[in-house]
Amino acid sequence: MGDDRVSDSVRDLVTGGLDAEDISPLVRLVFDGHTNPVVLTGTPQLQTAESTVDSSLPEDENGDENGPGERSSKAKGLQEDPSEAVMVALQSVADEQAVEILQICRSNADEIARSIQELGSMQTYATALREKIVENNDSLQEAGGSFLAKMQELRELRQVQQAITESRKAVSAGIRLLQMCAAAGHYTAENKLYRAFKLLERIRTEFFQQQEPQKENIRSNRKVEVKEPGSGKKGKSGGSTVASLGRLQPFLAARVDELTHAIEQRAIADFNNWLVSVRAEARNIGMRAVRRAAAERQREEVLGKERKILAMQLHDLTDPKAVAAMMATARGAEGATGNAAASAAPAVKLDPHVHPSAHKILASSPKDANEDLLAGVDMALMHRCVQVHKCLGRMAAFQAYYHKNRRLQLNSDLTLPLQFLETYQNFVSQIVGYFIVEDRVQRSAADMAVGVQVDAGWETAVACLKGVLEASFDNITIAPAMLALKDFMMLVCSALGQCGYHVVPITEILMNGRNKYHELLGTGVAPQVSAAVTNDRLDAVVVRSEAVARQLNEELGLPLSFQTQAEPRRLPYDLPFSEMVPALLRVVRGYIEDSISYLAGLVSPGEVLPVARQYRDRMLTKIMIETLEASVAAFSLTVPQAMRRSMQLVANAACLIEALGPLDDYTVLKGRGTSPLEKHGQRGGAHHKAHAGPGHHTAASARDITPSDSPPRNSRGARSRKPEKPEKPAAVSAAPSRGDLSGNSGLPPGSTTGSTGALAAFQAFQETCERVVVRVAAGMAGAILRTTNQLNWLPDQPPRTGTGHTPYIQDMLQFLQEALAMGKAMLPAEPYEHVARATFNYIGDAIMNLLAEDLVPAYNMFAMFRLHADLADMAAFADACDLPLLADGLAEPVQFCELMVTGRLEEILDAAKRQASYAAVDLARLVLVLEKYREVGDKASYTGHHMIGRSKQPESFLKKKTADKVGKQLRELLRDVEGY
Structure with missing residues (x-):
C-alpha cells in the first residue's frame, strides 16, 4: 500500500505540472531524489509519486499486467530512482490521453x-x-x-x-x-x-x-x-x-574675413605711423622731461630759501596772531612760487656754476615747456590699435608685434655715438623719451602687459649707460665737463625716477666718479694756486677803503690786524697778509662750491658736509700746502728784505689758519644751500667789528684746540631713508672771529668741530716759515758775529768803562731792535715770541761756537770781561722787550763768563752747583773753550807754547793750570757719562 501511495503521488505531481505547465516540481523531485534517495523516500512527493506510479501501471482486461511481486519490485525501484517513477507516471498519462483522443475521434468522425x-x-x-x-x-x-x-x-x-x-x-x-x-x-x-x-x-x-x-x-x-x-x-x-x-555663404564669409583683416591692417598701419612719430619725438620728449626736472629742482631751491627766511623771521615772533598771519602769507607765496616753477620761468634762477646743465636747459626752454610730455605724439593711434586687437581677439599677436618693434627701436637708440661727450644730451634724451613713452603706455593700456619687457629693456639701457659713463669719466680731462655731465644725468634720474624706474645703478656710477672729478678739480685748481703763490711779491695788502676791508674780513674771514686796536686805524693801512692769501682762499672756496655741486644729490644731506670737508682738506694738504712749501723751499735767504719777506710768509700762514674757521662756516653754508650773502641778510645786516683784531683767535690759540670727532655718516638706502638728525657743523681749525656767523651756522658761539688734517698741515707750514725767519735772522746775526775776528781776544789791558758798546754789539743790538720791531708789527703773538726766542738762542749758541771754533784761536781774562759786558748789554736789551725770559737764550755764554770772571771755575765740577747755577753750560763745548784760555801776557798764545813766567795777570784771575785741570776732569766726567 505504501508503494501505491508513492506512485499516486508521482502521478498527481506529473498531472499537476502538465495542467499548470510548470515542470519545476518534477525536476526538483528528480534531482533531489538522485542526491538523497533515502530522504526522498519519506517525503510526501515521493509518496505521491509512488502512488502515482502504482496507479499508472498498465493492466490488461483480465487484471494487472504484472503480478504483485513485479509491482513491488517496481515500487522499490521508484523509491530508489525517482526519475524512473516520473517516467512511468508520464507514460501512464500519455497512454490515458491517447485513449481519450481515440474516443473523441471515434465519436466525431462524421463531423x-x-x-x-x-x-x-x-x-x-x-x-x-x-x-x-x-x-x-x-x-x-x-x-x-x-x-x-x-x-x-x-x-x-x-x-x-x-x-x-x-x-x-x-x-x-x-x-x-x-x-x-x-x-x-x-x-x-x-x-x-x-x-x-x-x-x-x-x-x-x-x-x-x-x-x-x-x-x-x-x-x-x-x-x-x-x-x-x-x-x-x-x-x-x-x-x-x-x-x-x-551656396553664397562661404563666399560672403570670405569677404567678411577680408574686411576684418582690412580693419586689422588699417590699425597696424596706424600703429606703424605711431611708432615712427614716437621715434621722431622721443628726443623732444626726453628733453621736455629733463627740463621739467630742472624746473622742479629750481622750485625746490626757491622754496627752501623761503622756508629758511621764514624760520629766521618766526624765531623772533611771540604773538600767535602774527605768526599765523606770516604763515598764511608764506603759504600764498609758496603757491605762487610753485606756479612760477611749473611754468619753467620762476623769478629766482639756478646758479649756473652749481647747476650748469639745469641752468642751460632752463635758459633755452622752448614755447612748449608747459605742454604735455608726449605733445607731438598721437597716443590715440596706439590705443585704437589696442582696442581693435582686443575686439578681434588677437592681443597676444599684437603684444608680440609691439614688443618686437619697440625693442628694435631701443636697440637703435642705444647705439653709442662716436663723440659721446659732445652729443650725450641728445643720446640720453632719446633714451629718456623712449622710457617715458613706455611708462605712459603701461599706465594707459594695461592690456598691453609691457611691464616685464620694459624692465628688461631698462636693464639693458642701464647697462649701456653705465658702460658709456664709465668710459666717459675715464676720458674726461676737465672738471666742468664732468660736472655738467653729472648734473644732466641727475636730471635724467629725477625725470625717470618720477616714472618709477630704478635709477640707483646710474647714481652709483656718478657716485663712483667723485674721486675722478675731484682729481680733475684739483688738477684745474693747482695752476691757480701756483700762479697766486708765484706772482705774490710778499708785500702786505694796502687797504684804501673800509668796504674792501669788510669784504676781506667778513667774506673771507681774514684778520685785519694781529693786535687789538684801541682806535680805528686811518686809511690807508697795511693788512697782515699779502695778495696771495685772499687769492688762495677764493680758489679754495671755488673748489668747495664745485665739490658740493657734484656731491649734491648723490649723497644724503647729512653726508655732504663730511665728504666735502674730506675732499677740501685733501686739496689743502696735497695742493696748497705742497705749493706753499715748495715756494718756501725755494726762498732765498740773501734776497733784499729777506727778513720782512720771510716774516710775511709767517703772517700769511697765520692768516690762512685764521681763515680756516670761516672757511668751514662757508662749507657748512654751501652744504646746506645757503649763500653767505643770505646769511648776512638773515642777521639783519649786523656789522662785524672789522677793526678789532682777532688777538684771542690767532694761530697761537688755534694750536691748543682739539677738534671733536665728526658726526657719523648715515647709510644711504636705495629707495627710502629715515629723516636724518641735523648734523653739528664741523670746523677745520680754530673758532672764527665772527662769532655771530658761527652761531647762525648751527654752532654755539666760540665752538669748533672738525678734522685736524688741514689745521695740522697749516700749522706745520707756519712752523716751516718760522724756521725760515729764524734762518734769516741767524744769517744776519752770524754775519755780525763773524766781524769779531777783527777783535783782539788777547788784550793786555782791561776793557774801558763808559766807552759805549763794542762795535759788533752795537750792530747786533740795532739788528735785534729792527727785527723785533718788525716781527711785532707783522707777526701774531706766538710766532713773534717763537722767532724772538729762537734768534736769541741762536745768538747764544753762536757766541759759544765762536769761542770753540778756529775764528777765535785764544782768549784771556780781559777778553772775557769785555764779552761779559757785551752779554750784559744784550740781556738788558732782552729784558727791555715785552717778552718775558727772552734773555734765557743767552744763558750759556752768560754762565760761562760768570765762571771765568768770578774765578769759580771749579764749581762746574760739583754736580749740585752745576745743576743749580750752570745748567745751561754745555760741558763738551766748555772743554773745547777752556783749551783756548790763556793768561794775560802769554805771548805764545797763538802757537800753543806758553810762557807762564811772563804772565801779567793779577793773582785773582783764573790760572791756566786751573783751567787745564778742570778741562781734564770734565773730559773724564764726559768719558764716564757719555763716552766722550
Missing part, C-alpha cells in the same frame, strides 16, 4: 469528414480568387506606373520652384550683407574702425550665427549705433537668414 470536404471546396474558391486578384494587380500596376511618373515630374518642379525661391532669398540676403560690408568698408576707409568692427560683428551674428571672435572685449560705456543701408526695413531673420545664403 471531421464534413469539415475536410468543406475545406476542399474552399480551396477551389481560393484558387479562382487568386487568379482574379492577379489580373486586377496587373491593371493596377499599369495605372500606378503612369501616376508615379507624373508624381516624379511634379516633385522635380516643386524642387525647382523651391530652389528659385531660396535663390531669391539668398540674393536678397547677399545684397543686404554686401551693403553692410560696403558700409563696413566705408567706415574702415574713414578710419572709424570700431564702427566697422561692430558692423561686421552684427553681420556674423545675423548671417552666420557666430559669436564675437574676441574674448577680451571690454564694452564701451557709450553705445555705438551702426546703421547699414536697408536696416530699417528688414529685421533680423535669425536662422532663416543663415539658411537663405545658401
Whole structure:
C-alpha cells in the first residue's frame, strides 16, 4: 500500500505540472531524489509519486499486467530512482490521453469528414480568387506606373520652384550683407574702425550665427549705433537668414574675413605711423622731461630759501596772531612760487656754476615747456590699435608685434655715438623719451602687459649707460665737463625716477666718479694756486677803503690786524697778509662750491658736509700746502728784505689758519644751500667789528684746540631713508672771529668741530716759515758775529768803562731792535715770541761756537770781561722787550763768563752747583773753550807754547793750570757719562 501511495503521488505531481505547465516540481523531485534517495523516500512527493506510479501501471482486461511481486519490485525501484517513477507516471498519462483522443475521434468522425470536404471546396474558391486578384494587380500596376511618373515630374518642379525661391532669398540676403560690408568698408576707409568692427560683428551674428571672435572685449560705456543701408526695413531673420545664403555663404564669409583683416591692417598701419612719430619725438620728449626736472629742482631751491627766511623771521615772533598771519602769507607765496616753477620761468634762477646743465636747459626752454610730455605724439593711434586687437581677439599677436618693434627701436637708440661727450644730451634724451613713452603706455593700456619687457629693456639701457659713463669719466680731462655731465644725468634720474624706474645703478656710477672729478678739480685748481703763490711779491695788502676791508674780513674771514686796536686805524693801512692769501682762499672756496655741486644729490644731506670737508682738506694738504712749501723751499735767504719777506710768509700762514674757521662756516653754508650773502641778510645786516683784531683767535690759540670727532655718516638706502638728525657743523681749525656767523651756522658761539688734517698741515707750514725767519735772522746775526775776528781776544789791558758798546754789539743790538720791531708789527703773538726766542738762542749758541771754533784761536781774562759786558748789554736789551725770559737764550755764554770772571771755575765740577747755577753750560763745548784760555801776557798764545813766567795777570784771575785741570776732569766726567 505504501508503494501505491508513492506512485499516486508521482502521478498527481506529473498531472499537476502538465495542467499548470510548470515542470519545476518534477525536476526538483528528480534531482533531489538522485542526491538523497533515502530522504526522498519519506517525503510526501515521493509518496505521491509512488502512488502515482502504482496507479499508472498498465493492466490488461483480465487484471494487472504484472503480478504483485513485479509491482513491488517496481515500487522499490521508484523509491530508489525517482526519475524512473516520473517516467512511468508520464507514460501512464500519455497512454490515458491517447485513449481519450481515440474516443473523441471515434465519436466525431462524421463531423471531421464534413469539415475536410468543406475545406476542399474552399480551396477551389481560393484558387479562382487568386487568379482574379492577379489580373486586377496587373491593371493596377499599369495605372500606378503612369501616376508615379507624373508624381516624379511634379516633385522635380516643386524642387525647382523651391530652389528659385531660396535663390531669391539668398540674393536678397547677399545684397543686404554686401551693403553692410560696403558700409563696413566705408567706415574702415574713414578710419572709424570700431564702427566697422561692430558692423561686421552684427553681420556674423545675423548671417552666420557666430559669436564675437574676441574674448577680451571690454564694452564701451557709450553705445555705438551702426546703421547699414536697408536696416530699417528688414529685421533680423535669425536662422532663416543663415539658411537663405545658401551656396553664397562661404563666399560672403570670405569677404567678411577680408574686411576684418582690412580693419586689422588699417590699425597696424596706424600703429606703424605711431611708432615712427614716437621715434621722431622721443628726443623732444626726453628733453621736455629733463627740463621739467630742472624746473622742479629750481622750485625746490626757491622754496627752501623761503622756508629758511621764514624760520629766521618766526624765531623772533611771540604773538600767535602774527605768526599765523606770516604763515598764511608764506603759504600764498609758496603757491605762487610753485606756479612760477611749473611754468619753467620762476623769478629766482639756478646758479649756473652749481647747476650748469639745469641752468642751460632752463635758459633755452622752448614755447612748449608747459605742454604735455608726449605733445607731438598721437597716443590715440596706439590705443585704437589696442582696442581693435582686443575686439578681434588677437592681443597676444599684437603684444608680440609691439614688443618686437619697440625693442628694435631701443636697440637703435642705444647705439653709442662716436663723440659721446659732445652729443650725450641728445643720446640720453632719446633714451629718456623712449622710457617715458613706455611708462605712459603701461599706465594707459594695461592690456598691453609691457611691464616685464620694459624692465628688461631698462636693464639693458642701464647697462649701456653705465658702460658709456664709465668710459666717459675715464676720458674726461676737465672738471666742468664732468660736472655738467653729472648734473644732466641727475636730471635724467629725477625725470625717470618720477616714472618709477630704478635709477640707483646710474647714481652709483656718478657716485663712483667723485674721486675722478675731484682729481680733475684739483688738477684745474693747482695752476691757480701756483700762479697766486708765484706772482705774490710778499708785500702786505694796502687797504684804501673800509668796504674792501669788510669784504676781506667778513667774506673771507681774514684778520685785519694781529693786535687789538684801541682806535680805528686811518686809511690807508697795511693788512697782515699779502695778495696771495685772499687769492688762495677764493680758489679754495671755488673748489668747495664745485665739490658740493657734484656731491649734491648723490649723497644724503647729512653726508655732504663730511665728504666735502674730506675732499677740501685733501686739496689743502696735497695742493696748497705742497705749493706753499715748495715756494718756501725755494726762498732765498740773501734776497733784499729777506727778513720782512720771510716774516710775511709767517703772517700769511697765520692768516690762512685764521681763515680756516670761516672757511668751514662757508662749507657748512654751501652744504646746506645757503649763500653767505643770505646769511648776512638773515642777521639783519649786523656789522662785524672789522677793526678789532682777532688777538684771542690767532694761530697761537688755534694750536691748543682739539677738534671733536665728526658726526657719523648715515647709510644711504636705495629707495627710502629715515629723516636724518641735523648734523653739528664741523670746523677745520680754530673758532672764527665772527662769532655771530658761527652761531647762525648751527654752532654755539666760540665752538669748533672738525678734522685736524688741514689745521695740522697749516700749522706745520707756519712752523716751516718760522724756521725760515729764524734762518734769516741767524744769517744776519752770524754775519755780525763773524766781524769779531777783527777783535783782539788777547788784550793786555782791561776793557774801558763808559766807552759805549763794542762795535759788533752795537750792530747786533740795532739788528735785534729792527727785527723785533718788525716781527711785532707783522707777526701774531706766538710766532713773534717763537722767532724772538729762537734768534736769541741762536745768538747764544753762536757766541759759544765762536769761542770753540778756529775764528777765535785764544782768549784771556780781559777778553772775557769785555764779552761779559757785551752779554750784559744784550740781556738788558732782552729784558727791555715785552717778552718775558727772552734773555734765557743767552744763558750759556752768560754762565760761562760768570765762571771765568768770578774765578769759580771749579764749581762746574760739583754736580749740585752745576745743576743749580750752570745748567745751561754745555760741558763738551766748555772743554773745547777752556783749551783756548790763556793768561794775560802769554805771548805764545797763538802757537800753543806758553810762557807762564811772563804772565801779567793779577793773582785773582783764573790760572791756566786751573783751567787745564778742570778741562781734564770734565773730559773724564764726559768719558764716564757719555763716552766722550
